[in-house]
Amino acid sequence: MPLEARPAPARFEGDFATWLCGHGVPADAALARAVAIHANNALAAATAALAGNYPVLRAALGDAAFAALARRHARAHPPADPRLCLYGRGLPRLVARTAELAAWPWLADLARLEWLVVEALFAAPPPRRPRRLHPDRPWPLAAATRWLASPFPVNSLWQAHQPGARWPRRFPRQGELALVSRPAAGVVVSCLPAAALPLLLALRRRVPLGHLAAAELAHLPALAAAGALVPAIGDG
Amino acid sequence: MGLGAGIGLRLPHLAALAAGDPPAPPPGLWFEVHAENFMVAGGPRLEALMAVAARSPVALHGVGLALAGTCPAPARHLGQLRRLCDRIGPVLLSDHLAWQRIDGGRWHVPDFLPFPRTRAALALCIANVHRAQDGLGRRLLIENPSHYADVGGHDLPEHEFLAELALASGCGLLVDVNNIHVSAHNLGLDAGLLIDCLPGDLIGEIHVAGHRADAGSPLLIDSHDAPVAAPVWALAARLLARIGPRPIMVERDGELPALADLLAEAHQAAALLEPAALLEPAGAA
Structure with a gap:
């Protein structure tokens, strides 16, 4: 998807947001890599915040399983508030709904x-x-x-x-x-x-x-x- | 004494610094925290920061104002930040030149997203900075971003965009020298030239930080998880030699070292503010 020569801010944000969400890829390879870096930065910040807020759950699950759960949560419910110290209220609901964790109710x-x-x-x-x-x-x-x-x-x-x-x-x-x-x-x-x-x-x-x-x-x-x-x- | 070299104060070091001053601090030591970590109703974390602020200068560095976006931070966020400012009395207050909020604010992207530096974007930024400064009752310093690709469509180079933003809104600039190094590498630009173009009179703070190579490309990532690299020190020295001393801060977020190691980097930053270094910066090209 090419960008307009002088996109209005809202139009640019809309295109970029679409790419960040993984829907479509910019035509330019360098821009595609930049989008991937920003998406990874955002995901890493959100999952790090979850790890900080749920140390016991992380210890109980192990790092790898917790990381997978945190990524799933961050993709489904990304932070709406920049105060990441208060991010993750909905994680217990995801734990309760995750079939792979049903053996540990x-x-x-x-x-x-x-x-x-x-x-x-x-x-x-x-x-x-x-x-x-x-x-x-x-x-x-x-x-x-x-x-x-x-x-x-x-x-x-x-x-x-x-x-x-x-x-x-x-x-x-x-x-x-x-x-x-x-x-x-x-x-x-x-x-x-x-x-x-x-x-x-x-x-x-x-x-x-x-x-x-x-x-x-x-x-x-x-x-x-x-x-x-x-x-x-x-x-x- | 005025502000000299500072360090980013992160949570693992907060309790130690709340309990007392560090040994052998560099002259004019100050601390900068991410404001959003403390924009809460109360609790031991906020109390520890207030204990530090009672003894030492503390700056607040926001990561959530989304000043370049069509959906800037809501009034509630500004109110929370203002209350924190009232409690801490920050010596400096800053945030980033970026947009962050998607889908009407339902997703606050915890990163700093790029945009074409058009005249329309400049007008948007000016309005957002005016609104934020009015809501906060304080002057902001705006930080230049890191770039991983040129999104294109610009009307203005970054230094002109920042200068016009500052002159029109009354804000100052926070120059992150590592961001300039990373962006110059990633976009194939001359970092020294970018440094030399910055409007010195408008610069109120300088950041230095570490970076790392991207695993999937030749790019550099503004990761803040490594010591400050030699080329970044050289660029900082070059900038300071031109504009004179400014508060300079070692920013470290990941792979956090011992407090003593961070303070050693702060001593290195403080040395750049000495007259001898300002007159003849080592490594300046």
Whole structure:
């Protein structure tokens, strides 16, 4: 496909975009090579961002399999935001839909947990002034707080893939409720009892403290200790 | 002291520099980060950058404004960048002469795409830079791109395009000397002549970086994954000898070496700013 002598910017962009997507090739061989270099640069940047955001999934799959998965995702869902540190939200869905990975059904939840870690890493800091607790008001979750209730031992799997972690002799046979919080300088993943889920859901609905059931209130200290709630006077 | 030689501050070195100054820094050491890595609501990465910025000059180098495109960065992106500027107080703020957004912004290509330097493209760039500078409340420096082929259809050579863009929009120029070396090699041009044509008064910053050979062609790739090559150092010396000292930065993104090795390259860059080097640049043709 030849270019016009003086193409309007929109026309040129349209032609170039077509080539970048692999639909058609410029007639000029040098231009074709340049398009291939730009396409490769773009793909490499997107897949590198996915590798940075999903280190546990990468460790679980191995470099080659992860790279193939990342390329598939980057081609189907290229980044729309130049902030590549926030690229890859949809990767867990691709993991869940990939037939070749069906034998490892926990991988999609492992990826979901990793994405929650990314979200927590870049979430807003808690307010500087501690909140005064009152029965008629909710105790807000910290902006970084996330959780994943999984039918798989997703917290144990995540912990086992951390640098320097010891591989457990066996993983729990039941599902786990993984909590993602940012108590101080870093993101922490921990495990909560499944019975804490109603409390998390109630806090997300901003249910006032005085309306929480006793069984729910019992889990508040653990959440406060994990930094999952905004700082409050008297929460220690 | 003014800005001397800087280094690109990448994430593996961020924690160390947030904890304290490096030993034996070159005079006027400063740091440049990719702005988009820090355009977030909060968290330890942003806090570490703020700790560095509290002690040392920090420049923000954007990779997402798409200033040469028909679909430039949306207002939301400009707002995020402005908030980061307000937090960091950058000593320099820059982005690239390229287009990046496809299909109405549904694909932001994380690379810098070429375009014919027509009068229409110049008008588009001027409008985009005006809009960005107005939205950011700051002057931008615009970086010359690397070229892998001549897309043709130009009305203006690159140095004239950049000069007209700067004069019309009030922006300055960031001259990436490695990009000039790579482009000259790839397009069969004289790199020294390209350097000599650049409008010195408009240049506010210089980048030096490494490159590598393309595996599938005789081209050079602007890869930033190797030490600065000797011809790039020589071109930087030639430019500085003509225009006088400017903030110069060693840009490294891939195969990141130890901080001490990057600082050694920064010392090499700082030496180019010394009077003796400016009067008689080594290796200048």
